[in-house]
Amino acid sequence: MIEIALNVNGKEHHASLQPYLSLMDFLRDMLGYKGVKVCCSTGECGACTVYMNGKLVNSCVTLAAAADSGEITTVEGLASNGKLHPVQIAFIETGASQCGYCTPGFIMSAKVLLDEHPNPTVDDIKDVISGNICRCTGYTKIIEAIQLAASIQLAEQVYGD
Ligand code: FES
Ligand code: FES
Structure with a gap:
């Protein structure tokens, strides 16, 4: 041990x-x-x-x-003061989660992308999620969720929470 x-x-x-x-x-x-x-x-x-x-x-x-x-x-560590992270909110809002089994991994990858590229292109998104596999969604909703998360995050930076 x-x-x-x-x-x-x-x-x-x-x-x-x-x-x-x-x-x-x-x-x-x-x-x-x-x-x-x-x-x-x-x-x-x-x-x-x-x-x-x-x-x-x-x-x-x-x-x-x-x-x-x-x-x-x-x-579990992404929410802050009881408030979900923008990526978590966006996955809910876009229906990017079906069985949900892959979702935590995608959310972790997406957060890193938005930390480094607050306004990512679709290719940036595809690149960061290339190591995550989803068997349910076909990925379109996941890409939409990450785009929405970027918008939410930018709006929070401009207008506050
Ligand atoms: S369970 Fe770790 S990469 Fe699949
Ligand atoms: S939502 Fe089921 S594997 Fe991705």
Whole structure:
């Protein structure tokens, strides 16, 4: 067993775990962050996407040990003061979520895009979600959601929340 300490969604955690435990299983099974979805478990689908020290990672192919002393954000950490993130609002408003299993991963990817490119092109959007697979929506609604999220975010910056 190894000991790690990390911050998840602003909260400090200390844990004793097997060195081979994935970050996905650690977040879900030991800490209860069920917004981290289990799907392919081979780094292909993006359902398990989280931020580790500000970067997108597929948590199924990342060791929990690699997060020691780091900061993790899951989809549960995006809302602020009880208010959903613009990307979360936009996914609801556009109906971009059907079964919803892929949705947390798409939302995490989209937020990173909007942090870096507040007014993205469709090609920018397609590029950032290229690591996320959805079996339900056909992607059109997801692209619309990210465009709407960009508009909401820009409006909030101009007019306030
Ligand atoms: S479950 Fe991690 S990439 Fe598919
Ligand atoms: S909404 Fe079902 S897999 Fe994407």
